[in-house]
Amino acid sequence: MAASASGLYEKLGGEEAIAKVVDYFYDLVLADETVNHFFAHTDMAKQRQHQTKFISYALGGPNQYSGGAMAKVHAGMNLQPVHFDAIVKHLRDALTHFGVEQADVEQALSKIATLRDDILYK
Numbered sequence: 001m002a003a004s005a006s007g008l009y010e011k012l013g014g015e016e017a018i019a020k021v022v023d024y025f026y027d028l029v030l031a032d033e034t035v036n037h038f039f040a041h042t043d044m045a046k047q048r049q050h051q052t053k054f055i056s057y058a059l060g061g062p063n064q065y066s067g068g069a070m071a072k073v074h075a076g077m078n079l080q081p082v083h084f085d086a087i088v089k090h091l092r093d094a095l096t097h098f099g100v101e102q103a104d105v106e107q108a109l110s111k112i113a114t115l116r117d118d119i120l121y122k
């Protein structure tokens with residue numbers, strides 16, 4: 001059975017499990033030329049923080065960001081649907097790679113999808 005969005009974080013094993021998903025997601029993002037250039041001047045510590053917050057948000061864990069903050073951190077990037085979709089795909093692949101059940105993957109992705117308007121074209 002699928003967990004609620006807020007329960008997903010715990011269901012997957014909390015911070016330790018999330019750290020593994022984060023590392024994998026990060027590898028996928030940086031290997032993808034559609035989006036890796038956005039992170040060219042991002043330092044590693046910040047990059048890791050970005051990914052951790054990102055994944056935790058998707059799974060209903062702590063360190064959640066508001067829509068307003070999302071618009072602000074992505075300001076000046078002029079992100080397009082192709083970029084957003086690539087990131088979502090990598091999140092899907094990372095969660096699936098670690099055996100997260102399909103219904104839970106869909107729930108995480110639908111949560112991320114609600115941020116779309118806050119992030120695109122800023």
Ligand code: HEM
Pocket residue numbers: 035038039041042043046049050053054057065073074079083084085087088112115119
């Ligand atoms: C889809 C939902 C997304 C979420 C939840 C998300 C989340 C975040 C968060 C939490 C931060 C860090 C803010 C901080 O540390 O102050 C951030 C920064 C950033 N995001 Fe995203 N993001 C998303 C999509 C994207 C996309 C599609 C791209 C580009 C392909 C992107 C590229 C970046 C970059 C380059 C930074 C700044 C890193 C730096 O400080 O240099 N994000 N994002």
